[in-house]
Amino acid sequence: MRSGYDLELVHLTKRYGSTVAVRDINHVFAPGSYVCLLGPSGCGKSSTLRMIAGHEEVSEGSIVLDGQDVSSLPPAQRGTAMMFQNYALFPHLSVRDNVAFSLRMKGVDKPTRHKRADELLALVDMTHLADRLPDQLSGGQQQRVALARALVTEPKVLLLDEPLSALDPFLRVRMRTELKKLQRELGITFIHVTHGQDEALALADEIVVMNDAVIEQAGPAREVWAAPRTEFVARFIGGHNVIDLPEGKSTIRSDAIRLSDDGLAATITAVEYQGASVAISTRTDSGDDVLALLPEEDFFKSPKSPGDAVRLSWDDGRLHRLEV
Structure with missing residues (x-):
């Protein structure tokens, strides 16, 4: 069984009219790694994630997953899944039916999709709340449901758009530990957008620092922390002084x-x-x-x-x- 799939961005560019949100970036994500796209608001990290997911069109360049150019494929056919910042759970569906929803849309029969949903709910420790509605859950519990729903289609790559930003500080620290544990158990690539340096350092095998639509530096978390290449990275990653x-x-x-x-x-x-x-x-x-x-x-x-x-x-x- 493969532990992960290659994902490569090739000269990837995103334009909104005359504004360039992502400028000609090239990057290979190591199979089975936890990668954080880190940078300030407006740097291009969320646009990059949404292009990988298929929720934004690529202006130029390509996205290659497991040897296939998926740039023109709809989201459901890419082999990726995205967990949104606001979780976007269906309020009228139970936890189990929320998780099983994409399988239902694919025509999977009810016993089969519920069995798969229950497997994922067990993975995120939510079995005991399978029959509840989303508004009966805490923020952390809703996040677990959103994770299970994203994973139910067995994606090659899981995309997470600032998944911890809505949580209180204590729960945020606990949930990042659970995210890292889950990624290791599944063995698939997680690409996680954040503007939090502590979050990126705690989670990432690789940090990709973005600024002004380009990648400023990418590498193992410890390397980016200990050896920033530019003044921007040194100041943004924190803990460093820049001295003339x-x-x-x-x-x-x-x-x-x-x-x-x-x-x-x-x-x-x-x-x-x-x-x-x-x-x-x-x-x-x-x-x-x-x-x-x-x-x-x-x-x-x-x-x-x-x-x-x-x-x-x-x-x-x-x-x-x-x-x-």
């Missing part, structure tokens, strides 16, 4: 910066206690805003306040030179 040095623009992680007797001169602009750490915002004499994240016990050995003059230092081996 004589040798060019470089990044240094906030947790790699120390307060010391010598180093880069700066003035503290804010101090924020965060529990295990203390975030110290500073501004250098050259005007760069630099954040230092100090262990709580280190900070309180010698507390600082806004307005204090300090020196910032780091190990040169932790400095990362930006390519662009």
